[in-house]
Amino acid sequence: MSAHGTAYVPKSGLAKWFESRLPLVGLVHSSFVSFPVPRNLNYFWTFGAILIMMLGVQIATGIWLAMHYDPSANAAFNSVEHIMRDVNYGWLLRYMHANGASMFFVAVYIHIFRGLYYGSYKAPREVLYILGVIIYLLMMATAFLGYTLPWGQMSYWGATVITNILAAIPIVGDTIQSLLWGGYSVGSPTLNRFFSLHYLLPFMIVGVVVLHVWALHVTGQNNPTGIPIKSGKDVVAFTPYATIKDVFAAAVFMIFFAYWIFYQPNYLGHADNYVPANPGVTPKHIVPEWYFLPFYAILRAVPDKLGGVILMFGAVLILAFAPWLDTSRVRSSNYRPIYRQFFWLFVIVCIILGWLGAKPPEGGYVIASQICTAYYFAHFLLVMPLVGLFETPNRLPGSILESVTGPGKQVDSGSGMPVGAAAAPPSKG
Amino acid sequence: MAITESGAAKPDGSRRDFLFLATGAALAVGTGAAAWPFVASMAPDAATVAAGAPLDVDLAPIQEGQIINVFWRGKLIFVRNRSEKEIKESQDVKLTELIDPQPDSARVKEGHAKWLVVYGNCTHLGCVPIGHQGPYQGWSCPCHGSLFDAAGRVRRGPAPSNLPIPPYVFEGDTKIRIGEEGGKAVA
Numbered sequence: 200m201s202a203h204g205t206a207y208v209p210k211s212g213l214a215k216w217f218e219s220r221l222p223l224v225g226l227v228h229s230s231f232v233s234f235p236v237p238r239n240l241n242y243f244w245t246f247g248a249i250l251i252m253m254l255g256v257q258i259a260t261g262i263w264l265a266m267h268y269d270p271s272a273n274a275a276f277n278s279v280e281h282i283m284r285d286v287n288y289g290w291l292l293r294y295m296h297a298n299g300a301s302m303f304f305v306a307v308y309i310h311i312f313r314g315l316y317y318g319s320y321k322a323p324r325e326v327l328y329i330l331g332v333i334i335y336l337l338m339m340a341t342a343f344l345g346y347t348l349p350w351g352q353m354s355y356w357g358a359t360v361i362t363n364i365l366a367a368i369p370i371v372g373d374t375i376q377s378l379l380w381g382g383y384s385v386g387s388p389t390l391n392r393f394f395s396l397h398y399l400l401p402f403m404i405v406g407v408v409v410l411h412v413w414a415l416h417v418t419g420q421n422n423p424t425g426i427p428i429k430s431g432k433d434v435v436a437f438t439p440y441a442t443i444k445d446v447f448a449a450a451v452f453m454i455f456f457a458y459w460i461f462y463q464p465n466y467l468g469h470a471d472n473y474v475p476a477n478p479g480v481t482p483k484h485i486v487p488e489w490y491f492l493p494f495y496a497i498l499r500a501v502p503d504k505l506g507g508v509i510l511m512f513g514a515v516l517i518l519a520f521a522p523w524l525d526t527s528r529v530r531s532s533n534y535r536p537i538y539r540q541f542f543w544l545f546v547i548v549c550i551i552l553g554w555l556g557a558k559p560p561e562g563g564y565v566i567a568s569q570i571c572t573a574y575y576f577a578h579f580l581l582v583m584p585l586v587g588l589f590e591t592p593n594r595l596p597g598s599i600l601e602s603v604t605g606p607g608k609q610v611d612s613g614s615g616m617p618v619g620a621a622a623a624p625p626s627k628g
Numbered sequence: 629m630a631i632t633e634s635g636a637a638k639p640d641g642s643r644r645d646f647l648f649l650a651t652g653a654a655l656a657v658g659t660g661a662a663a664w665p666f667v668a669s670m671a672p673d674a675a676t677v678a679a680g681a682p683l684d685v686d687l688a689p690i691q692e693g694q695i696i697n698v699f700w701r702g703k704l705i706f707v708r709n710r711s712e713k714e715i716k717e718s719q720d721v722k723l724t725e726l727i728d729p730q731p732d733s734a735r736v737k738e739g740h741a742k743w744l745v746v747y748g749n750c751t752h753l754g755c756v757p758i759g760h761q762g763p764y765q766g767w768s769c770p771c772h773g774s775l776f777d778a779a780g781r782v783r784r785g786p787a788p789s790n791l792p793i794p795p796y797v798f799e800g801d802t803k804i805r806i807g808e809e810g811g812k813a814v815a
Contacts, residue, residue: 356754356755359749359753359754359755360753360754360755360771362754363749363752363753363754364753377671377672378667378670378671379670380672381670381671381672381673381676382672382676382701382702383672383676383680383701383702383703384701384702384703385702386676386702388672388673388676392670478699478702478704479697479699479704479748479756480756481755481756481770481771483770484770484771485755485770485771499772499786501786502785502786503785503786503788504751504752504753504786504787504788505788507786559773560771560772560773561773
């Protein structure tokens with residue numbers, strides 16, 4: 200920041216008066232204007248901004264939906280239909296919110312796999328990365344709670360299945376379940392508190408996102424080479440370079456988002472959720488939303504209730520240990536010929552698990568789920584530690600600049616640089 | 629702890645240490661007392677508890693082989709009028725073959741072997757099993773494939789245990805009261 204000589208200097212009298220009392224503008228300036236960004240970032244690095252945008256979309260549409268929604272078991276289903284039929288643009292707000300949740304997960308999965316591919320979880324970014332895992336857990340809880348609110352068949356049975364999962368916890372499970380239900384089974388008190396928590400958690404996500412961005416701005420961003428910033432020549436200023444790139448990527452993502460809202464608004468949901476909740480009949484197939492399917496497949500792969508629950512939660516929590524399970528000192532998989540292949544195998548296994556999660560729990564599907572579950576955990580517990588020990592990485596470039604301009608040119612900063620790079624702020628100071 | 633000029637304060641057992649511990653204890657108790665109403669308010673409320681009073685079920689209209697659904701405390705309960713064949717098969721199973729071994733006599737009330745009363749949610753994750761389905765002709769769960777026999781006993785996982793039996797008593801031959809046991813309503 201100061202290396203660029205572009206620290207915020209208040210000009211007007213009022214700005215100086217305010218800055219000396221609360222240096223807010225200076226904080227924003229150093230974090231989002233003059234902040235140094237590696238010059239070689241690709242478009243996978245725009246998903247952080249896209250995720251912040253989606254969080255904003257979800258909070259805004261959610262607050263407006265709550266103005267019309269009635270969280271009691273007798274009225275919830277009808278109030279959602281009221282939103283769809285009577286409220287001006289209610290259909291749009293609801294479709295934005297429902298599909299927005301899916302788009303939020305599309306973006307977060309790309310963001311997570313980007314971090315795993317480029318080794319963004321390794322030192323010194325462990326805390327940054329674990330904060331991300333916490334955000335992901337909060338997102339999962341929020342999405343589950345939100346899906347129960349329309350009080351359709353999938354809402355009711357989803358709530359029943361998940362609260363029964365918690366009852367598998369030894370000793371305290373039944374107490375936790377009773378406190379969540381507020382009764383002897385899933386019912387109106389359950390729906391009321393789920394609505395309250397669904398409204399609360401997004402603001403907790405906002406809080407952890409602030410910590411996540413703070414940690415990011417302490418360690419600086421990783422980049423496709425995985426090598427650290429060595430000089431001012433390796434970076435460009437956040438504004439305008441990253442800002443404009445993030446805005447462009449967010450606009451493209453919004454086109455994708457709009458396609459679902461306006462052309463396939465119910466494709467990612469379940470028809471059964473347009474049937475009011477009925478405690479006496481289970482839908483033929485209880486299937487969670489697509490973004491939970493891999494974990495659902497893991498849950499069903501184990502023919503033991505507690506074991507399945509442990510593995511399912513373990514599958515998320517094991518992500519938090521990646522910084523210490525991966526023994527390689529090279530961050531980016533671009534320079535790891537063996538691990539790179541295992542990485543893509545892991546991605547494929549995750550997608551197959553998702554496919555299996557939507558299939559009925561019988562015969563070959565169960566066996567395939569068991570094999571994929573074993574591989575999922577083996578990736579973290581065997582592949583990450585062992586490949587790092589035995590693999591010979593490719594030669595790393597000397598610097599981020601060299602990776603962009605080719606070897607030997609890094610000294611000559613005046614020529615042979617890409618157009619964007621030539622406009623970089625002065626970095627000699 | 630510094631010793632004062634008068635020499636009254638000792639390194640341990642001083643008034644300051646006492647104040648420190650007392651303040652800490654008051655803080656801990658106060659925090660717990662303040663947190664308690666928040667946690668307790670999430671437990672089933674008085675109206676919900678009142679609505680969970682015992683429920684009378686008339687068995688007379690239930691035909692042989694029929695399963696009816698009743699709700700008590702928001703929970704689904706199956707009442708099944710078992711055929712002679714179903715009773716015999718349930719009694720003849722070797723206990724060593726069972727995942728959660730229980731003789732048929734422990735699943736019904738003495739002298740009322742044809743009436744099976746069980747909770748209607750699978751012990752795996754709470755889905756509603758479908759009656760008269762699967763190789764044991766008891767129940768088959770559509771969610772994760774658990775199978776139950778005509779005594780509500782689990783015969784194939786992932787369900788870990790038999791369908792639980794709610795508290796109930798017979799009041800005559802054709803009436804049961806669910807939610808009562810040993811002459812008084814259950815908590």
